[in-house]
Amino acid sequence: MDISRRNFLKSTASFGAIASLGLPGYSLAAPSNDFRALICVYLAGGNDAINTILPLSDFHYNQYANVRGSLSVAKNTIIPIGLNANDANNNAVPLGLHPKLSALAPLFQQGDANLVLNSGILNQPVTKQAIEQGDVPLPEQLFSHNSQTASWLRGGMDASTNLGWAGRMLDVLTSDAQITPLYSVHGDTLWLKAMEHRQTVLKKDKAVQLTAVGNPVYEEIYQKLLSQSADNPFSGHFNLMVDESMMMSNILAEQLKLIDDAPLFSSSTLGKQMQTVYKLIASQSALSQQRQVFFVKHTGYDLHDSQLARHPLLLEDLATNLNAMYRAVDKLGMRKNVATFTMSDFGRRMTNNGNGTDHGWGGHQLLIGGAVNGS
Secondary structure, eight states, X not given: OOOOHHHHHHHHXXXXXXXXXXXXXXXXXXXXXXXXXXXXXXXXXXXXXXXXXXXXXXXXXXXXXXXXXXXXXXXXGOEEEEEEEEOTTSOEXXXXXXGGGGGGHHHHHTTOXXXXXXXXXXXXXXXXXXXXXXXXXXXXXXXOHXXXXXXXXXXXXXXXXXXXXXXXXXXXXXXXXXXXXXXXXXXXXXXXXXXXXXXXXXXXXXXXXXXXXXOHHHHHHHHHHHHSOOSSHHHHHHHHHHHHHHHHHHHHHHHHHTSOOOTTOOSSHHXXXXXXXXXXXXXXXXXXXXXXXXXXXXXOOOOSSOHHHHHXXXXXXXXXXXXXXXXXXXXXXXXXXEEEEEEESXXXXXXXXXSSOOBOSOEEEEEESTTSOOO
């Protein structure tokens, strides 16, 4: 089948119109058949895509193994997924998953998962020859974690832009949302920066990340400060923002308590983040949110050493929790309403450095959900 960045963007970014959100309608149920959620799982550090998605044909596998050497994945452990990609000579190459991604295999086999191959930051289309001859401009700081991450999160905008592509998308799709549909469960992120909406930053496992919430002493102090008249417009605006944040934090914290944990998520940091995302998706009707966007971060992928021991553990944790999310939203009847995908700083180099890999460029991404065209 045709695996391309264009098809990926069509699958994930075409949401349609979105209903306005507002606290007066907080208790009203939103039509669940129009609900859509997008979950970004960011693989921080630069995932080794070459050992994540592998060729199954003898010719292409041997090429891979000869270059990868001691870090190569044994061919008889690779899991077929029924997808092909074309090589440079337009020959179909069957693809498979790293064995520790086995939890995702059923999703590929039933057509609810797909791949985006060779994705990376570009200024313009390039060829290997043009790069070697220096004929084309390349992205600045190409192998830098910070700059490449920022480019992924901005989504094609220049470095002076302080808005993320998910935030810009929600600016177009919704307005007047007092309980923001932009959620991060791993700190403030550029990806969710918007003109019209503030992202809600949650703790990875349970509560909203505001010191005052749940602490009567702090809440009383905040309320006393907020009740004082503001000396200037700036302090008045600040007081209003704090008051709104506390109100929304209390609403979300109470709502999360009403949702039982889903059973399949792991106890890892990633599993706790995904559990929180699941609870917010399960709360979408109570929150009157027709659209929700989530940022999750899975750390540890910058494997310059100990890759054979550490990378499989990361992939297993990733697959376990991606599968858990798919199963959990399926039980809610939202399998076709939720799409999960990965991004990462960059891929890793084909050659190993002894017991790890150094920074590369392009990588492969996963896309999972009932509305994904996986066939």
